[in-house]
Amino acid sequence: MAMKTGNQYIESLRKLKPKVYCFGEQVESVVDYPLFKPHVHAAAMTYELAHKPEFQEIMTATSHLTGENINRFTHIHQDTEDLVKKVRMMRLLGQRTGTCFQRCVGLDALNGIYVTSYDIDRKYGSRYHEHFRAFLQYVQRNDLMSAGAMSDPKGDRSLRPHEQEDPDVYLRVVERQSDGIIVRGAKAHITGSINSHEIITMPTRAMGSEDKDYALSFSVPVDTKGITLIFGRQTNDTRRLESGLDAGNPKYGIVGGEALIIFDDVFVPWERVFMCGEHEFALELVETFAGYHRSNYGGCKVGLADVVIGASAWIAESNGIEKAYNIRNTLTEMVSMAETCWSCALACSYEGYQTPSGAYIINPLLANVEKLNITRFTYEWMRLAQDIAGGIIITLPSERDYEHPEIGKFIDKYIRGRKGFSTRDRIRMYRLIENMAVGAGLPEAMQGAGSPTAMKIMIGRGANIERKKELAKVIAGIEEDPYFEEITQVDAKSKGKSEAELKGKKKAKAKRKK
Amino acid sequence: MRIVVKYCGNCNPEINSPRIISHLMRTLHDEIIFHPEGKKPADLLIIICGCRKACVDRPDVRAMGVRAILIKGRWIQELSCGEVVLTRLLLQKIESMKGKIASQTKEM
Numbered sequence: 001m002a003m004k005t006g007n008q009y010i011e012s013l014r015k016l017k018p019k020v021y022c023f024g025e026q027v028e029s030v031v032d033y034p035l036f037k038p039h040v041h042a043a044a045m046t047y048e049l050a051h052k053p054e055f056q057e058i059m060t061a062t063s064h065l066t067g068e069n070i071n072r073f074t075h076i077h078q079d080t081e082d083l084v085k086k087v088r089m090m091r092l093l094g095q096r097t098g099t100c101f102q103r104c105v106g107l108d109a110l111n112g113i114y115v116t117s118y119d120i121d122r123k124y125g126s127r128y129h130e131h132f133r134a135f136l137q138y139v140q141r142n143d144l145m146s147a148g149a150m151s152d153p154k155g156d157r158s159l160r161p162h163e164q165e166d167p168d169v170y171l172r173v174v175e176r177q178s179d180g181i182i183v184r185g186a187k188a189h190i191t192g193s194i195n196s197h198e199i200i201t202m203p204t205r206a207m208g209s210e211d212k213d214y215a216l217s218f219s220v221p222v223d224t225k226g227i228t229l230i231f232g233r234q235t236n237d238t239r240r241l242e243s244g245l246d247a248g249n250p251k252y253g254i255v256g257g258e259a260l261i262i263f264d265d266v267f268v269p270w271e272r273v274f275m276c277g278e279h280e281f282a283l284e285l286v287e288t289f290a291g292y293h294r295s296n297y298g299g300c301k302v303g304l305a306d307v308v309i310g311a312s313a314w315i316a317e318s319n320g321i322e323k324a325y326n327i328r329n330t331l332t333e334m335v336s337m338a339e340t341c342w343s344c345a346l347a348c349s350y351e352g353y354q355t356p357s358g359a360y361i362i363n364p365l366l367a368n369v370e371k372l373n374i375t376r377f378t379y380e381w382m383r384l385a386q387d388i389a390g391g392i393i394i395t396l397p398s399e400r401d402y403e404h405p406e407i408g409k410f411i412d413k414y415i416r417g418r419k420g421f422s423t424r425d426r427i428r429m430y431r432l433i434e435n436m437a438v439g440a441g442l443p444e445a446m447q448g449a450g451s452p453t454a455m456k457i458m459i460g461r462g463a464n465i466e467r468k469k470e471l472a473k474v475i476a477g478i479e480e481d482p483y484f485e486e487i488t489q490v491d492a493k494s495k496g497k498s499e500a501e502l503k504g505k506k507k508a509k510a511k512r513k514k
Numbered sequence: 515m516r517i518v519v520k521y522c523g524n525c526n527p528e529i530n531s532p533r534i535i536s537h538l539m540r541t542l543h544d545e546i547i548f549h550p551e552g553k554k555p556a557d558l559l560i561i562i563c564g565c566r567k568a569c570v571d572r573p574d575v576r577a578m579g580v581r582a583i584l585i586k587g588r589w590i591q592e593l594s595c596g597e598v599v600l601t602r603l604l605l606q607k608i609e610s611m612k613g614k615i616a617s618q619t620k621e622m
């Protein structure tokens with residue numbers, strides 16, 4: 001089957017019947033429910049842009065399994081150029097949607113499981129990787145969107161999965177049958193899950209031997225029996241139910257549309273199980289997936305920064321202050337931070353390497369540094385956007401007042417800025433900044449792909465402090481510096497010291513060493 | 515046996531490659547070369563890269579040896595370990611290759 005267009009993706013969702021709840025009601029049709037529509041549109045852009053010649057070079061790839069042209073969101077990275085194209089694709093989509101387009105979590109899950117299932121099979125002679133490749137081919141052929149479900153609810157964070165009072169707060173296998181397994185538990189905050197075709201699960205942390213029932217990875221269609229999705233609230237979400245001006249980004253929404261997914265004794269056939277009990281590989285999968293996922297943020301969030309920087313510059317212009325030093329300086333600061341994050345995204349991709357499975361993975365140290373920067377810089381550039389925009393982003397009267405026959409004219413008169421800028425456009429832009437700089441996008445940048453602590457752990461692990469100590473000892477003169485000694489030897493020669501003198505010096509040094 | 519060693523350039527290595535190779539030079543009695551002359555490939559090529567990026571693992575470098583052992587940071591031939599174990603494994607691999615080459619030569 002050919003790659004889906006945006007519209008075909010939306011139509012394909014109509015064929016699914018997931019059990020989704022929102023505001024205490026079961027939702028009949030995900031694609032027609034007004035609160036969900038923007039999220040569906042944002043995800044649809046990942047399909048639609050793959051058909052546009054101007055974006056094809058980064059939005060599509062050649063499947064290493066079939067040789068067919070596929071959407072890059074279903075591709076296994078075959079070299080570092082693929083990793084680079086992936087982050088370019090993230091920035092592009094961030095710019096075009098101004099929000100989270102959701103599909104990358106599934107892409108990272110596909111790549112993470114590809115790498116780890118191969119390693120499990122190498123150790124145990126199991127058939128997870130073979131099953132996974134068959135599943136991957138199915139995903140590529142049908143151009144499916146998969147949600148990547150890693151985060152468990154976790155209960156008491158100080159306890160391991162098997163120590164929890166309620167054993168279900170981490171997703172687990174409760175029964176092994178000849179044809180498959182039964183799973184129970186939940187996954188929390190799962191992006192794009194209501195409008196995905198498949199849900200791919202992965203463990204959320206390192207597991208010990210007592211946790212082996214929690215060392216679990218599988219994929220199931222979103223409307224599998226026993227699965228319930230409960231949609232999460234977002235800042236100002238009900239504004240979408242109004243006519244649009246106040247929503248900020250009415251076409252694509254805010255963050256990704258996250259849901260709590262309940263697995264109430266769900267059957268998973270063995271062909272769709274990619275890890276079941278191999279607890280020592282749980283950490284590898286967590287780190288591989290998280291590495292890929294963290295590398296995205298310097299792409300997608302920088303794409304969002306591009307939009308918010310543009311909005312801030314436009315507002316400054318409509319206020320007549322675009323040439324003022326403080327405004328230009330602030331915009332430059334915003335650009336500098338965004339491009340720093342972008343540099344990290346490119347760097348961790350260019351510094352990627354091949355894994356035993358053949359798939360390429362990013363440089364984990366640089367990817368974690370990138371995401372740690374995002375947890376800080378996003379707040380900073382959004383703070384600066386608030387600075388440029390002024391207090392009006394949170395005091396602006398509503399659209400209903402603006403449209404009111406009696407008082408609307410006052411809003412039009414007093415919210416007006418420089419000549420040539422309509423009040424309506426100014427309201428649109430203020431609302432966009434409010435949506436992006438005050439709303440749910442901030443904690444998303446902080447917690448999405450893991451809390452800052454998770455990044456610091458990985459950075460600490462890759463930092464190689466021991467080597468840095470060795471370097472310092474050489475420079476401080478505590479340890480020998482062989483290269484320096486070579487230079488000074490030449491120096492001595494040129495000062496007329498005889499060969500015999502130099503040899504004597506060498507001997508004395510060897511003696512000292514002994 | 516003629517062994518060629520190719521370093522990656524060591525911009526920011528996870529391992530101390532020169533230390534590993536020095537240990538090799540002290541332990542083995544083979545000819546170890548860093549700058550091979552001519553096009554004749556060595557019996558064994560050791561490509562020793564400071565990290566998993568392995569930027570020097572290229573076809574033109576591979577052509578420098580009949581057979582190769584690749585070290586990518588703490589990985590030796592796709593096995594992850596610390597520097598001490600890595601050095602031991604490297605020596606074991608060289609010895610086993612020597613054995614194979616010797617038996618092949620006998621057969622010939």
Ligand SMILES: Cc1cc2nc3c(=O)[nH]c(=O)nc-3n(C[C@H](O)[C@H](O)[C@H](O)COP(=O)(O)OP(=O)(O)OC[C@H]3O[C@@H](n4cnc5c(N)ncnc54)[C@H](O)[C@@H]3O)c2cc1C
Nearest residue numbers: 105148149150151157189190191444447448449450451453
């Ligand atoms: C918008 C959004 C989208 C997301 N999308 C996805 C998705 O698609 N798929 C997915 O799998 N996940 C997703 N996540 C989840 C995300 O990965 C988690 O939010 C993140 O890992 C943090 O976990 P938590 O929210 O449960 O916070 P908690 O685990 O409660 O952490 C809160 C704080 O406690 C600290 N903490 C936690 N445990 C310990 C401990 N044992 N010791 C010391 N400190 C501790 C943390 O470091 C953090 O500072 C998403 C999150 C958001 C906000």
Ligand code: SF4
Nearest residue numbers: 100101102104296300
């Ligand atoms: S926030 Fe996460 S899921 Fe959304 S676009 Fe960025 S990386 Fe992808």
